[in-house]
Amino acid sequence: MNKVDKYDVIILGAGAAGLFCAITAARRGLSVLVLEKSNKVGKKILMSGGGRCNFTNLFISAENFISSNSHFCKSALARFTQWDFIDLVEKYNIEYEERKHGQLFCINSSKDILSMLLRECDDAGVQIKTHVDLDIVENLSTSESFFKLSLSHTGQEIKKDEFFCKSLVVATGALSIPTLGGSGRGYDIADQFGVKLRPRSAGLVPLMFDGSMKEFCESLSGVSIKVEISCEGKTFEEQLLFTHRGISGPAVLQISNYWKKGVAVEINLMPKDDAAKLLRSFKDKNPSKNLNNSLKSYFPKALIFALQKVFWPDSQDNLMAEFSNKQLSAIGEKLNKWIIYPSESEGYRKAEVTLGGVDTDELSSKSMECKRQSGLFFIGEVVDVTGHLGGYNFQWAWSSGYAAGLSV
Numbered sequence: 001m002n003k004v005d006k007y008d009v010i011i012l013g014a015g016a017a018g019l020f021c022a023i024t025a026a027r028r029g030l031s032v033l034v035l036e037k038s039n040k041v042g043k044k045i046l047m048s049g050g051g052r053c054n055f056t057n058l059f060i061s062a063e064n065f066i067s068s069n070s071h072f073c074k075s076a077l078a079r080f081t082q083w084d085f086i087d088l089v090e091k092y093n094i095e096y097e098e099r100k101h102g103q104l105f106c107i108n109s110s111k112d113i114l115s116m117l118l119r120e121c122d123d124a125g126v127q128i129k130t131h132v133d134l135d136i137v138e139n140l141s142t143s144e145s146f147f148k149l150s151l152s153h154t155g156q157e158i159k160k161d162e163f164f165c166k167s168l169v170v171a172t173g174a175l176s177i178p179t180l181g182g183s184g185r186g187y188d189i190a191d192q193f194g195v196k197l198r199p200r201s202a203g204l205v206p207l208m209f210d211g212s213m214k215e216f217c218e219s220l221s222g223v224s225i226k227v228e229i230s231c232e233g234k235t236f237e238e239q240l241l242f243t244h245r246g247i248s249g250p251a252v253l254q255i256s257n258y259w260k261k262g263v264a265v266e267i268n269l270m271p272k273d274d275a276a277k278l279l280r281s282f283k284d285k286n287p288s289k290n291l292n293n294s295l296k297s298y299f300p301k302a303l304i305f306a307l308q309k310v311f312w313p314d315s316q317d318n319l320m321a322e323f324s325n326k327q328l329s330a331i332g333e334k335l336n337k338w339i340i341y342p343s344e345s346e347g348y349r350k351a352e353v354t355l356g357g358v359d360t361d362e363l364s365s366k367s368m369e370c371k372r373q374s375g376l377f378f379i380g381e382v383v384d385v386t387g388h389l390g391g392y393n394f395q396w397a398w399s400s401g402y403a404a405g406l407s408v
Helices: 014-025 043-051 074-079 081-089 112-122 185-192 209-217 250-256 273-285 301-311 325-336 392-407
Strands: 004-012 032-037 055-058 097-100 103-106 126-129 132-139 149-156 158-170 197-203 223-233 236-244 247-250 266-267 338-340 351-356 376-378
Touching: 004 014, 004 185, 014 032, 014 158, 032 158, 043 055, 043 103, 043 112, 055 081, 055 392, 074 338, 074 392, 081 112, 081 392, 132 185, 158 185, 185 197, 185 351, 209 247, 209 301, 223 250, 236 250, 247 250, 273 325, 301 325, 325 338
Parallel strands: 004 032, 004 158, 032 126, 158 376
Antiparallel strands: 055 103, 097 103, 132 149, 149 158, 197 351, 223 236, 223 266, 236 247, 266 338
């Protein structure tokens, strides 16, 4: 072994939650080491929001999060709020803008947020090591150290080190986007210490189809439309984007958190209108027009053509006068309530988050400390708390990291 080091706190993962926990703990005068397996820190921060980082939301509430315990997130979110993070952003004179639904984005670049966090780490004396693989975690339960970590450095040459700490914080993220460092390492540590896990699945992810529905979507790849989308009692009104595999866009990413294989998704293509009533009014006002032309101001031309093949295939050349009111009502009902069955999601490769994870019943909602193992903390995405699209998952990272940072 080349080296033996002792720290008050070791944090596994240099993402949003890990870095913020490190800052909070180090400000309290604790010695803090952050270990990151990738070659760079904060990769997910840099790619988020199309490179602009949707770092929080003005309207944070527990209703914007999915968990087996809907109350668990409340304590952390109340202790470090969106306003607290906005204050930090403004302290660094980072320019930002509000977009729809209270989403806050950097005007310049996601790099502004990461640079701010790294500056805070530096000022507080946080040490960060990259290219580190965790080989073994051992529970020592001695008066000086609770944990021993055996590590491999995966740079140009492999080196072995041992580190000791009183508090170990697992901020490893989860399974989403493995190319940015997503892995199940945090779940392995939970298993090792007997911490229960909730079932995991890909969240905020595009949905796919097979057969004729895949062909339908493929023919419309790149077409976007505002819809109302529903599944399992949840409804969102956002943009839907057709892709060569299926459907994506904010509406689909939101509803994907509630969708399971075999469950129907309902799409209202005309959320502002009673489509049946509208089509009958077209017939009354312009009986010599055909239906395709009547819908031109409501849908892209390619979408009208595709819908016609599905919703009124035998009447594509009919003038409005040639449709019975019953036929128009039936078409209108489909436009307002299009029932589709995705075959599967695009999985963790494209998922922005992982649903499920460390069971919240195993953790203190105030400190994020594991109830069955003193000194062991879980924060961020590895925990069974998942936010909606729109800055909520970053706020959970800041808030859960802060809660643990005050308690380690």
